[in-house]
Amino acid sequence: MSDNGKTPVDFWFDPLCPWAWMTSRWVLEVEKVRDIEVRWHVMSLAVLNEDKMDQVPEQYREGLRQSWGPVRVAVAAEQLHGGEVLGPFYTALGTRIHNRGEGLTPENVREIVSAALAEAGLPESLVEYLDKDSYDTELRASHKEGIDKVGQEVGTPVIAVPGADGGQIAFFGPVVTPTPQGEEAAKLWDGTLLVASVPGFFEIKRTRTADPDFSNL
Template identity: 35%
Template sequence: MTLVKFWSDPACYWSWRTGRWLSAAAEQRTFDIDWRPFSLKVLYGAEMNPDWAAMLGTSHAALRLGEALRAAGRPADAARFYTAVGTAAHDNGEAFTEDLVRQAAKSTGVDDLFDAYHDPKWDEQITADTHAAIASAGPDVGSPVIALPDTPRGIHGPVFETIPPADEAGDLYDAISRLAKAPYFYEIKRGRPS
């Protein structure tokens, strides 16, 4: 089975939209997604906007639970957990707090590993994955990063204003995959609407 690496921070709503698109594309183009951590807390470090500190700290801790699930051989559980977190935070507008993460863990049946949320032993792997994503697509990238099969480098994004219609997901994947495979491709961007 073809595997697409997807590095993301659960607190990032741009990553949420990309993840929803990629999930629909995976069904249409029959590939698996390797959900990997990208910690915006690690990326920003001491330069983090103080207004984001609590949210990104919570998100980083949620990534610990995702890593514990992956280490336990439960990648499908990790995907469901991240979907529940994103649905609550980005679709339902709930505050990104420990309680949101705890409820997502409970609703997806992964609360047996919730102790990982508070366990810093997972931080080394999260940091390594964040740096791997940056090495793949960077420098000067953030969440999300995707590494497609048979491509020389990863890409930041794609960034969507809204989640694309499900029936367009596969065609968009084909277009992005073709572009990403070109060794001379560097960047494409359009300004965000105001």
């Protein structure tokens, strides 16, 4: 339990991942119906795939190259203004990228990130970290913390929840579309805690047959 008596949920995200965005909106919905506290952390699809760049299609490679900037800004914001700013910044940025379908390109990234910083109450000067590696050590450490909890054969998001003995159990996912709301969100949360409480549980998976659906966000 956190000091405030709420159940802690650690959540690692890359702002560009649509599936992480769906899951992040689910845990925020769970905050409304269960006594949990989400603690946000940055991970990086670019770091995750940097030793596989010659194995991915060029279009995906370009996306990975573009993904460096937003996570660098997020980590700079965290380092300079505290971890509590990550949630609001992620929401402001993800809403633009995913819900509004603005995407990120080399031409619009500064504008979109600057607007998200302003909405989150952060200095717009942080946009300069799009092109700076000042906090790459901290970025890699945050990424490693999440991956070390769950293992190498995953992507984003990663969540860590209390297991049977109170220690953290981490999972990739849950991968959902559209984002569950209300009691459906609560049921999925309860199920997540249930499987986390079973020693030796590792995986449930099926092939995705739908794209991310942002229509209810």
